[in-house]
Amino acid sequence: xxxxxxxxxxxxxxxxxxxxxxxxxxxxxxxxxxxxxxxxxxxxxxxxxxxxxxxxxxxxxxxxxxxxxxxxxxxxxxxxxxxxxxxxxxxxxxxxxxxxxxxxxxxxxxxxxxxxxxxxxxxxxxxxxxxxxxxxxxxxxxxxxxxxxxxxxxxxxx
Amino acid sequence: xxxxxxxxxxxxxxxxxxxxxxxxxxxxxxxxxxxxxxxxxxxxxxxxxxxxxxxxxxxxxxxxxxxxxxxxxxxxxxxxxxxxxxxxxxxxxxxxxxxxxxxxxxxxxxxxxxxxxxxxxxxxxxxxxxxxxxxxxxxxxxxxxxxxxxxxxxxxxx
DNA sequence: CACGTTGTTGCGAATGGTTCCCATTACCCC
DNA sequence: GGGGTAATGGGAACCATTCGCAACAACGTG
Ligand SMILES: [Mn+2]
Ligand SMILES: [Mn+2]
Ligand SMILES: [Zn+2]
Ligand SMILES: [Zn+2]
Numbered sequence: 001x002x003x004x005x006x007x008x009x010x011x012x013x014x015x016x017x018x019x020x021x022x023x024x025x026x027x028x029x030x031x032x033x034x035x036x037x038x039x040x041x042x043x044x045x046x047x048x049x050x051x052x053x054x055x056x057x058x059x060x061x062x063x064x065x066x067x068x069x070x071x072x073x074x075x076x077x078x079x080x081x082x083x084x085x086x087x088x089x090x091x092x093x094x095x096x097x098x099x100x101x102x103x104x105x106x107x108x109x110x111x112x113x114x115x116x117x118x119x120x121x122x123x124x125x126x127x128x129x130x131x132x133x134x135x136x137x138x139x140x141x142x143x144x145x146x147x148x149x150x151x152x153x154x155x156x157x158x
Numbered sequence: 159x160x161x162x163x164x165x166x167x168x169x170x171x172x173x174x175x176x177x178x179x180x181x182x183x184x185x186x187x188x189x190x191x192x193x194x195x196x197x198x199x200x201x202x203x204x205x206x207x208x209x210x211x212x213x214x215x216x217x218x219x220x221x222x223x224x225x226x227x228x229x230x231x232x233x234x235x236x237x238x239x240x241x242x243x244x245x246x247x248x249x250x251x252x253x254x255x256x257x258x259x260x261x262x263x264x265x266x267x268x269x270x271x272x273x274x275x276x277x278x279x280x281x282x283x284x285x286x287x288x289x290x291x292x293x294x295x296x297x298x299x300x301x302x303x304x305x306x307x308x309x310x311x312x313x314x315x316x
Numbered sequence: 317c318a319c320g321t322t323g324t325t326g327c328g329a330a331t332g333g334t335t336c337c338c339a340t341t342a343c344c345c346c
Numbered sequence: 347g348g349g350g351t352a353a354t355g356g357g358a359a360c361c362a363t364t365c366g367c368a369a370c371a372a373c374g375t376g
Binding site: 190191221232 | 352354356357
Binding site: 033071 | 322323325326327328
């Protein structure tokens, strides 16, 4: 019994498409915006605002952190970007096209991206018994990864 | 197929038992500590440090917030208290004897306590496919509660 | 290709939540 | 009751994020 997941927000394939969309919405194609988008489309997911700021500043040194936050906010409004909370630290941002849930290890901080289907069991249980519809994208489900479990198990016996 | 959940940390039945344990551990039975414990044992769960501070200050007006944090931290070390993150705001604290997971509504902020068994489906899926052992106690699983879903569904059609 | 409108930026200050530091206080064992 | 030391009040520091504002820069229009 598979569950219908929400449709992925329409997917802009590249920086220019997104900037076009920004314009449609009355916004402007700023250089900081463009560079930020380039970094978001580049490899490597789950970057914090500060990490993105550093990457952007490698190209345009005086883009301010608050500009990064503002642009991320705007891009989220447009459905291009989302953020997730993977634990105690700062939020992490990634393209909204990558739709997945998050499992995050409390011991080592490692984050696993999990297909939404993995959460179907819980989704069904919560819906059936409490009428609650879970959404595992925004906050990670915490726990302990395989490596840490092995390490901890090894430490437990002599 | 039920899953063995971790044993509940041994349960002190009252304020005095906890204070005895504090002493055993080399700590002292402070008045702020006692009043905080009284508030934690009182009805109402999921209180923030600030809420607890207000309650404590109703009895002992100049207990400082930082003292509340320090005592909560100490009580967590002793296994008497735990905290949970239910969304964006401050953490909430409750007795460790109440062992449950959390479901928190992103629309209205309502929090449901869910028996750990509710998470068995996800636990099994994560363990089997990723070797990841989830723990739904520390971070809530977000989503939308029945009431908000109904409200949002009603708003969707005319 | 000026020009004006208005969205955006840099910067710093403010915020919320939590932790840290330190001089003073107060438990509690003798 | 006095001494050793855990705990406290107070405030500063901290981290992640948001705000306010004056200067700036996109970009549609002429
Ligand atoms: Mn968030
Ligand atoms: Mn926590
Ligand atoms: Zn790990
Ligand atoms: Zn709700």
